[in-house]
Amino acid sequence: MTESGFVIIDGNELTCEEGETILQAARRAEIEIPTLCHDDRLTPAGACRICLVEIEGSNLMQPACATRVSPGMVVRTVTPRVDRNRQFILSLHLADTIQDRNLAEDNSPSRLHDLAERYGTSGQWTPVSSPRQGRPSDDNPYNQFRPDRCIACSLCTRYCDQVEAVSAITLAFKGARTTISTADERPLTDTTCELCGGCIxxxxxxxxxxxxxxxxxxxxxxxxxxxxxxxxxxxxxQLDLNVDRSANRVVKVTSPPSGTTVNDGNLCVKGRFANDFIHHSDRLQEPLIRNEAGELVPATWDEALERVSEGLLGVAEEHGSDALAFISSSRCTGEENYLMQKLARAGFRTHNVHQCAAT
Amino acid sequence: MTNSIPEIREADFLFVIGSNTTEAHPIIAMEMKRAVQRGARLAVADPRAIWLTEIADWHLQLKPGSDVWLLNAMAHVIVTEGLENRQWLEANTENFDAVRETVLRYSPEEAETVTGVPAQAIREVARAYASTEKAGIYYTLGITEHTCGTDNVYALSNLVLMTGHLGLRSSGLNPLRGQNNVQGANDSGASPVFYPGYQRAADPEVREKFGAAWGVEQSDTTGLNLNEMMKAMGDGRLRGLYLMGEDIVISEPNVGRVEKALNELDFVVVQDIFFNESCRFADVVLPAACFAEKDGVFTNSDRRVQLVNRAVEAPGQARPDWEILLDVMKRVGLKQPEYSGPSEIYSEMASLAPKFAGISHRRIGREGGLQWPVTSEDDSSTEYLHKDGVLRGKGLFQPVEYSPPFEETDPEYPLILSTGRTLYHYNAATQTRRSEGLTTKQPEAFVEIHPSNARKLGVQDGQLVDVVSRRGRVRCRAMISRQVRRQAIWMPFHFPEARTNYLTTDAGDKVTGTGEYKVCAARIETVDQAAATQASFPGSYAAAVEG
Structure with missing residues (x-):
């Protein structure tokens, strides 16, 4: 197709653009086609087959994620054959993972089970019990791969190849043994992995x-x-702090869906995993003031603030306001920086205020 | 950034200079990788063979501190080959001829002798940059942390202006901000030269305006920048310090001098979430809430003002910095409105700063992050700057001449030391060193040494060595790596027990005062391994500070 043209999806005539896939055109028209192995950040794999749709003039159904539209194409996404396929595929994948939704979702939510609930299945099949291997000796600090839940959709390995672009993990072995592994089954810390956690x-x-x-x-x-x-x-x-309210604790960090925020659903090792500091026992929990013996000792807020005010005012009185310096912080919020410079400029009439970075 | 982060993926040419993007800005690096996968060409100018060079079309491995030579030589190629965008620059810029005259003296061949970058590569990159429409420049502290930092930025902006790579999607000049709210702290006026919204403190009308709004007449004495503050602490001009959310004895250059100066002060308050190294010098330490325990906004590299939302309660008696500051203001007799919270504080600032006038917490909550300028409720977010012509009217060319770094190598200190951040730690590392995973991945300080140097010195990979400069001595592990140039070494600055900033120089840029963290002269000394291992408990390598 050289320029825009028309396709018909479920009876709706849609304008479509060059190079667009059926999935993209359908989404613009708010026609829902389920996907499992698809992610907008990745080139389509067409691996999971759940997005198969009927195309007029073709005996075989085609994956909506990977098939490009052509002018005059007539697509049907709601037919008994399409439904049957979806249910079949869902049953097939469910047989290859933990079938019970509650058990499957012991940690993160399962999109597979979500789809099974929405589109139905063709019944519960005998578990595949695929002899898929994990890497039990992988003592990396963050990532636990549980092979009994893997359906080898390759989203994680493709993310690792295409988005983080470090190719640390890969599909290994064949057939029912297909698993996610690393070169020589090494621990992640011994590979090119940068622990971004995108695979999770x-x-x-x-x-x-x-x-x-x-x-x-x-x-x-x-x-x-x-x-x-x-x-x-x-x-x-942008990130989501996942809070256990009853324990007043950030348990983990997840990223918002791709396409919704500046980071497009991606996070790095620090953003996703370096949150131990929030609840670390080293956190300062009470004000400290230096006593006459020269030691820093706990104090009440009232005592500490009084000492701050005396100290600052004392210097200003004796040496003038320009003998004070206020160092604000590029780690603190915009409002806090505003208040710090206001304290300097309005509280002490000095412009001696700066912060720690000057890129 | 004049562009937005999501525009990077659409670029056709990326010129990354002085930015180890995959480690310092991993998510921006993902966008760059995406552009390259799409077919964009990538040129990386960096003294080190950083990760991005693996996927780059060109790696210009320049000698640290020679950026002006490299960039002027690129400009030389553009003007001598007639690749400049005549029409655009005549309509939108001034002072081109001055730059033209200057850069004619910077031939690529001569640049090769100074920078070590082959003339042919300089020509190719200059041509590719000038002839690609969607061409963006991305830089970080490798450009600014020099005594010629401002000149480096001017040299980059000259390239942008002569090629007309401005005011377009994916095409502009993009400093990547190093910290979560560097942009926001500057926006808010935490600067001796600017009130909130980049209104100049030197301008009497601006002072009048803020004086009237706050009910306090404003000082007309010029304030000190951070670099000047550090020096003024030492010579008695400063007597008291209020330090919030920064560990200056880890992060400032030449910290030996800073420590000495802190001891001289009459009064020091430190406000932080941890008992950091600077707390040792404090008269009062105030416990603050961390980002997960308070509300407010951070402004990112692409001028996007985004919400910070409280998720959990702060530990013990720790309180948000804004609450503490308000209490201090009241105690020192500065009457303050009864703000209901950060959203009202933001509104006060927005009412005084036209660039943010249309931004409020409520609107961000509704629409998501807003990129300033947003001048009114009806104005929308600004995706990229200079869209309707150069903001100041005419883009001003600034001719710059090369000036050598403050400190050059000599037989006693034959190596160039540069410092920087790694993927697994963050600045003073009070947060990241308390993350078990990150410390497993990267437990201790190291110095990257080129194999040829290591051989000469008889240093083995992983062995403890002393890195020595005119200002100090730091013990850490040798990491033998071809990533660095032969005559250069590189160290991260995250580790209090091996404090890299004992070594760095506090010579600053003449305009901004930003310290020259990227270049100082140093040498490596081997140490008695058995004795070194025994004595290597935290603190033991603290420098013998000279001068």
């Missing part, structure tokens, strides 16, 4: 999970997600 994020069955969250023991659905902005570098990734 894209996994539709919870086969890739986070060790710490698994150890905490509460499924994600019982945690409250609080959307916020990452506190490390200047990219401004």
């Amino acid at each position: 994020d894209v996994c539709p069955t919870g086969a890739m999970t986070e060790k710490a969250a698994l150890a905490w023991g509460k499924p994600e659905r019982e945690l409250e997600k609080v959307r916020t902005t990452c506190n490390f570098c200047g990219v401004g990734c």
Whole structure:
């Protein structure tokens, strides 16, 4: 197709653009086609076959994620044959993982089970019991691969190849033995892996999970997600702190869906995993003031603030306000930086205020 | 950034200079990888063979501190081959001739002798940059942390202006901000030269405006920047310090001098989430809430103001910095409105800063992050800058001449030391070193040494060595790596027990005062391994500070 043209999907005449897939055209028209192995950040794999649709003039159904539209194409996404295929595929994948939804979702939610509930299955099949191997000796700090839940959709390996582009994990072996592994089955820390955790994020069955969250023991659905902005570098990734309300604790960090925020669903090792500091026992929990012996000792807020005020005012009185310096922080919020410079400029009439970075 | 982060994936040419993007800005690096997979060409200028060079079409492995030579030589190629965008630059810029005259003296051949980058590569990259429409420049502290940092930025902006790579999608000049809210802290006026919204403190009308709004007449004395503050602490001009959320004795250059100066002060308050190294010098330490325990906004590299939302309660008596600051303001007698919370504080700032006038917490909550300028409720987010012509009217060419780094190598200190961040740690590392996973991955400080140097010195990979500069001595592990140039070494600065900033120089850029973390002269000394291992408990390698 050289320029835009028309396709008909489920009777709707749609304008479509060059190079567009059936899935993309359908989505624009809000026609829902289920996908399992698809992710907008990746080139389509057409591996899971759940998105097969009927195309007029073709005996074989085609994957909507990987098939490009052509002018005049007539596509049907709601037919008994399409439905039967979806249910068949879902049963097939379910037989290859933990079938019971509650057990399957012991940690992260399972998109596979979600789809099975929405589109139905063709009954519960005998478990495949595929002899898929994990890497039990992989002592990397974050990522736990649970082979009994893997359906070999390859989302994780393709993410690793195409988005993080480090190709640390790969599909290994053939047939029912197909599994996710590394070169020589080495631990992740001994590969090119940069521990971004994207494999955990894209996994539709919870086969890739986070060790710490698994150890905490509460499924994600019982945690409250609080959307916020990452506190490390200047990219401004949006992330969801998953909070166990009863314990006042951030249990893990997940990324918002791709296509919704500046980070497009991606996070790095720090954003996703470096949250131990929040609840670390080293956190300062009470004000300290230096006593006459020169030691820092605990004090009340009232005492500490009084000492701050005396100290600052004392210097200003004796040496003038310009003998004070206020160092604000590019780690703190915009409002806090505003207040710090206001304290300097309005409280002490000095412009001696700066912060730690000057890119 | 003049562009937005999501525009990177659509670029056709990326010029990355002085940015180890995969380690310092991993998510921006993902966008760059995506562009390259799409077929974009990538040129990386960096003294080290960083990860991005693996997928780059060109790696310009310049000598640290020679950026002006490299960039002027690229400009030389553009003007001598007639690749400049005449029409655009005549309509949108001024002072081109001055730059033209200057860069004619910077031939690629001569640049090769100074920078070590082959003239042919300089020509190719200059041509590719000038002739690709969607061509973006991305830089970080490798450009700014030099005594000639401002000149480096001017040299880059000259390239942008002569090729007209501005005001277009995926095409612009993009500093990647190093910290979550560097942009926001500057936006908020935490700067001696700017009030909130980049209104100049030197301008009497601006002072008048803020004086009236706050009910306090404003000082007309010029304030000190951070670099000047550190020096003024030492010479008695400063007597008191309020330090919030920064560990200056880890992160400032030449920290030996900073420590000495801190001891001289009459009064020091440190406000932080951990008992950091600077707390040792404090008269009062105030416990603060971390980002997960408070509300507010962070502004990212592409000027996107985004919400920070409280998820959990702060531990013990720790309180959000904004609450503490308000209490301090009241105690020192500065009457403050009864703010209901950060959203009202933001509104006060927005009412005084036209660039943010249309931004509020409520609107961000509704629409997602907003990219300033947003000048009114009806104004929308600004995806990329200079769309309707250069903001200041005419883009100003600034001719720059090469000036050598503050410190050059000599027989006593024959190596160039550069410092930086790694993927697994973050600055003073009070947060990341408390993450078990990250410390497993990267437990301790190291110095990258080229194999040829290591051979000469008889240093084995993993062995403890001393890195020595005119200012200090730091013990850490040798990491033998072809990533660095032969005459260069590289160290991260995250480790308090091997404090890299004992070594660095506090010579600063003449305009911004930003320290020259990227270049100082150093040498490597081998140490008695048995004795070194025994004594290598934290703190033991603290420098013998000279001068």
